[in-house]
Amino acid sequence: MTTLTELLPWDKVQIARNPQRPRTLDYIRVLCEDFFELRGDRHHGDDQALVCGISKIDGRSVAIIGHQKGSDTKENVRRNFGSPHPEGYRKALRVMEHAKKFNMPILTLIDTAGAHPSMAAEERGQAEAIARNLLVMADLPVPIIATVIGEGGSGGALAIGVADRLLMLEHAVYSVASPEASAAILWRDSSKASEAAKAMKITAQDLHSFGIADLIIPEPEGGAHMDVPAIVHAVGNALREQISTLSALTLDQLLDQRYAKYRAIGRFRQAQTEIVEA
Amino acid sequence: MTVEVHDLKDFFRRAPLPFTSSRREQQIPDNVWTKCANCGELTYQKQFNDALKVCPKCGYHSRISSREWIEILADADSFVEHDADLQGIDILGFVSPKDNYEAKLAATSERTGTNDVVMSGSASLEGLPFEIAACNFDFMGGSMGSVFGEKVARTVERAADRGVPVLTINASGGARMHEGIFALMQMAKVSVALTRLARVRQPHISLLVDPCYGGVSASYASVADIILAEPGANIGFAGRRVIEQTIRQKLPPHFQTAEFFLEHGMIDAVVPRSDMRATIGRLLRLYERTTSSADHREHVVAGHQ
Numbered sequence: 385m386t387t388l389t390e391l392l393p394w395d396k397v398q399i400a401r402n403p404q405r406p407r408t409l410d411y412i413r414v415l416c417e418d419f420f421e422l423r424g425d426r427h428h429g430d431d432q433a434l435v436c437g438i439s440k441i442d443g444r445s446v447a448i449i450g451h452q453k454g455s456d457t458k459e460n461v462r463r464n465f466g467s468p469h470p471e472g473y474r475k476a477l478r479v480m481e482h483a484k485k486f487n488m489p490i491l492t493l494i495d496t497a498g499a500h501p502s503m504a505a506e507e508r509g510q511a512e513a514i515a516r517n518l519l520v521m522a523d524l525p526v527p528i529i530a531t532v533i534g535e536g537g538s539g540g541a542l543a544i545g546v547a548d549r550l551l552m553l554e555h556a557v558y559s560v561a562s563p564e565a566s567a568a569i570l571w572r573d574s575s576k577a578s579e580a581a582k583a584m585k586i587t588a589q590d591l592h593s594f595g596i597a598d599l600i601i602p603e604p605e606g607g608a609h610m611d612v613p614a615i616v617h618a619v620g621n622a623l624r625e626q627i628s629t630l631s632a633l634t635l636d637q638l639l640d641q642r643y644a645k646y647r648a649i650g651r652f653r654q655a656q657t658e659i660v661e662a
Numbered sequence: 663m664t665v666e667v668h669d670l671k672d673f674f675r676r677a678p679l680p681f682t683s684s685r686r687e688q689q690i691p692d693n694v695w696t697k698c699a700n701c702g703e704l705t706y707q708k709q710f711n712d713a714l715k716v717c718p719k720c721g722y723h724s725r726i727s728s729r730e731w732i733e734i735l736a737d738a739d740s741f742v743e744h745d746a747d748l749q750g751i752d753i754l755g756f757v758s759p760k761d762n763y764e765a766k767l768a769a770t771s772e773r774t775g776t777n778d779v780v781m782s783g784s785a786s787l788e789g790l791p792f793e794i795a796a797c798n799f800d801f802m803g804g805s806m807g808s809v810f811g812e813k814v815a816r817t818v819e820r821a822a823d824r825g826v827p828v829l830t831i832n833a834s835g836g837a838r839m840h841e842g843i844f845a846l847m848q849m850a851k852v853s854v855a856l857t858r859l860a861r862v863r864q865p866h867i868s869l870l871v872d873p874c875y876g877g878v879s880a881s882y883a884s885v886a887d888i889i890l891a892e893p894g895a896n897i898g899f900a901g902r903r904v905i906e907q908t909i910r911q912k913l914p915p916h917f918q919t920a921e922f923f924l925e926h927g928m929i930d931a932v933v934p935r936s937d938m939r940a941t942i943g944r945l946l947r948l949y950e951r952t953t954s955s956a957d958h959r960e961h962v963v964a965g966h967q
């Protein structure tokens with residue numbers, strides 16, 4: 385581990401959002417032998433906030449779905465800062481069904497502040513689009529591995545995040561709402577984002593301690609952007625290992641384990657007995 | 663709004679127990695007036711209750727509690743509550759001067775007489791059995807945390823085991839912030855449970871009532887086999903204020919209403935409260951026929967062998 389593990393949660397949020405941090409396409413360019421992008425949801429449009437496609441890793445066909453933030457203002461406008469509209473989630477759904485048909489493991493890369501809030505998104509059913517993906521991923525008969533490479537924001541992240549394994553980069557964060565939104569909801573003060581980042585327990589280390597993240601991938605000294613080839617290599621190794629582990633399971637084992645994984649998340653008390661799950 | 667009943671706590675702690683409408687009627691005095699939150703019309707309490715808390719002048723549907731929904735929809739004495747003893751705990755260590763989660767939970771339980779948002783159990787409507795999970799928006803804004811997710815997931819699994827339909831009545835501001843990532847993951851938890859219901863080919867009927875947003879709207883409530891909504895209910899993924907701040911303009915009043923989502927193809931019907939019982943009864947019968955004919959075929963095959 386690096387000295388950066390001493391960072392505060394809010395510092396990690398800044399690292400996770402660093403414009404120099406490697407994005408979905410940076411991983412795809414190096415890890416994938418031949419990436420063919422699949423575009424459009426076949427209903428409304430092609431949402432560039434999500435990149436989807438098929439590829440090979442170590443000779444094995446895989447489907448890839450990832451949020452894509454831009455590296456400059458122009459690209460950020462085109463990619464809507466990595467915040468998808470319903471057509472983005474429906475494109476992802478199309479690629480999931482594609483992976484099912486051709487028996488390809490699915491790799492998802494999570495990096496979004498959240499699903500886009502707008503009139504257009506509501507009219508086209510943002511809630512339904514997210515909900516549909518959760519339901520389909522719940523029993524999709526292929527291995528699914530989700531990796532939070534930067535920022536995992538709310539339902540907009542989970543919509544490509546119901547998986548057999550959840551991996552997180554060392555300085556990635558994953559939360560029910562962005563620290564700014566959490567502070568606004570809890571304390572009606574979005575300027576208290578750094579306090580919210582701490583209170584909400586959003587770091588990879590927090591999620592790993594809760595049993596929600598299965599594995600933390602260590603980052604290079606100073607963060608992923610300080611040595612892009614090294615982090616891409618580390619993510620590639622972790623994904624290869626998970627693909628081979630999950631591919632060894634029977635379909636029943638895979639789906640039973642996925643059911644048990646999500647069914648157990650939650651902590652509550654029942655009739656004086658404290659149940660500690662997850 | 664209206665006179666609320668807060669002293670049923672002891673009754674609801676003794677679950678499971680048959681639910682009788684006479685209990686509630688005993689405790690609401692009829693000789694009071696209630697003022698419509700929409701148009702200000704004053705209505706005699708008894709008349710307002712008989713109209714299921716819908717304003718006789720403007721048709722505004724007042725928010726009602728989960729137990730009132732169960733009274734409206736379940737056959738008399740048919741409701742048996744389950745899992746009433748589940749209680750939230752402070753998972754994240756959420757103690758700040760402004761916001762102490764355990765204290766808030768205790769105070770809200772004290773005030774509402776229930777442990778969390780969802781009331782769930784087994785019931786029948788016109789003799790047809792179903793499982794129900796209904797939200798009480800009055801409990802911390804209907805927010806979804808571990809107890810909420812667990813109760814809905816158990817309801818769905820119980821329905822799958824019994825081979826009966828599920829009715830969910832959904833009113834929620836979204837995920838419960840105090841439970842952080844655990845709250846978000848309840849969306850996935852209920853989704854995996856629903857795969858079991860699909861396997862036994864029993865329907866999930868979702869009723870969206872005012873207001874239904876965020877994590878509930880963006881999970882099981884929006885992907886039911888049938889989706890109904892009450893007239894004028896506000897429904898959506900993102901709240902109006904969030905969208906207005908993002909686009910920097912005021913939204914039209916019609917935006918994000920039940921009628922708006924009917925026009926945009928997201929729900930099956932907008933049903934007034936006075937028709938809700940009959941409508942859900944119709945649906946249960948329509949699906950029941952499918953089930954019994956499939957059973958019938960199996961019996962015929964078995965008998966032949």
Ligand SMILES: [Zn+2]
Binds near residue numbers: 699717719
């Ligand atoms: Zn009125």
